[in-house]
Amino acid sequence: MGSGNTLDLVNPCPPGYQPSSPRTYVVAADPSLRVQILDIGLACCSLEVGSAITTGLLVDSATVPSPDHGTTILLISGTVTDALAPAVLRAWEQVPEPKAAVSFGACANTGGPYWDAPSVTKGVDQLVPVSVYIPGCPPRPEALIAGLRQLRDEITVN
Amino acid sequence: MTNSIGIPAQAHGVIALTASACTSCMICVRECPAWCIELESHDEEVTEPGARRPRTVSVLDAFTIDFGLCMYCGICVDLCPFDALAWQPDFDYAAGSPSGLVQGINELESWGKSRE
Numbered sequence: 717m718g719s720g721n722t723l724d725l726v727n728p729c730p731p732g733y734q735p736s737s738p739r740t741y742v743v744a745a746d747p748s749l750r751v752q753i754l755d756i757g758l759a760c761c762s763l764e765v766g767s768a769i770t771t772g773l774l775v776d777s778a779t780v781p782s783p784d785h786g787t788t789i790l791l792i793s794g795t796v797t798d799a800l801a802p803a804v805l806r807a808w809e810q811v812p813e814p815k816a817a818v819s820f821g822a823c824a825n826t827g828g829p830y831w832d833a834p835s836v837t838k839g840v841d842q843l844v845p846v847s848v849y850i851p852g853c854p855p856r857p858e859a860l861i862a863g864l865r866q867l868r869d870e871i872t873v874n
Numbered sequence: 875m876t877n878s879i880g881i882p883a884q885a886h887g888v889i890a891l892t893a894s895a896c897t898s899c900m901i902c903v904r905e906c907p908a909w910c911i912e913l914e915s916h917d918e919e920v921t922e923p924g925a926r927r928p929r930t931v932s933v934l935d936a937f938t939i940d941f942g943l944c945m946y947c948g949i950c951v952d953l954c955p956f957d958a959l960a961w962q963p964d965f966d967y968a969a970g971s972p973s974g975l976v977q978g979i980n981e982l983e984s985w986g987k988s989r990e
């Protein structure tokens with residue numbers, strides 16, 4: 717507890733942390749695929765998304781020429797709790813059209829290991845319309861790229 | 875060591891089933907911490923000439939793993955007494971709906987086959 721009546725432990729995030737501003741990446745092997753990553757470090761799955769970036773499967777959109785048009789994908793990974801659900805919704809609302817949401821990992825897909833937990837959202841499709849569900853706990857970084865390509869193929873066909 | 879799909883051959887990508895090896899013993903179903911395996915079977919009697927009594931055998935009717943819930947812990951693979959479950963490195967099975975992540979005998983048997 718802080719001095720007076722204020723409570724210190726209000727925001728567990730480090731200073732400068734911006735949970736509502738996703739960063740944009742493109743698939744290295746396929747720069748027409750733009751992905752916005754809602755990086756709120758929700759849980760273990762975010763390490764695999766990070767690994768897709770550090771291994772060069774995903775690259776910062778500022779460093780490669782990529783068409784501005786095309787679908788922007790919001791990638792949601794990790795354990796979304798009902799407390800964090802508004803942040804996910806806000807991020808989705810901020811993604812420009814045309815857009816699609818991809819769910820990465822068991823927690824985001826269905827609640828996963830937290831299927832019976834009262835505080836965990838039972839799949840992010842309760843919040844946003846999800847186009848592709850990537851299985852795994854966690855999925856490999858390569859599974860992310862495969863799922864994004866699957867989404868692209870569906871968009872192209874439709 | 876990597877395989878033809880470019881990732882380690884021992885990677886825990888998906889769980890494959892050899893249905894002919896499964897005795898419907900239910901150990902995996904009961905021990906799965908995510909309760910994401912479902913199994914249906916029925917018993918049949920096999921009568922052999924000169925046998926003391928008919929033998930009862932379990933016949934597997936349905937076996938599904940819900941990869942939307944699975945936590946990839948491998949307990950089912952480790953505990954199966956008949957080696958009917960095995961890891962395969964495949965990762966490319968995303969679906970357009972959560973129900974698309976529920977896989978039955980046909981899909982579970984197909985994993986790894988293309989690389990044999």
Ligand code: SF4
Pocket residue numbers: 759760761762793794795821822823824828829852853854855945
């Ligand atoms: S799906 Fe598994 S690895 Fe991913 S956040 Fe949930 S518990 Fe962690």
Ligand code: SF4
Pocket residue numbers: 889905906907908909910911939943944945946947948949950951
């Ligand atoms: S890996 Fe674990 S969670 Fe998945 S089916 Fe096997 S026992 Fe269940």
Ligand code: SF4
Pocket residue numbers: 895896897898899900901902903913953954955956957958959
């Ligand atoms: S533990 Fe093995 S043999 Fe027993 S039901 Fe499961 S897969 Fe079949």
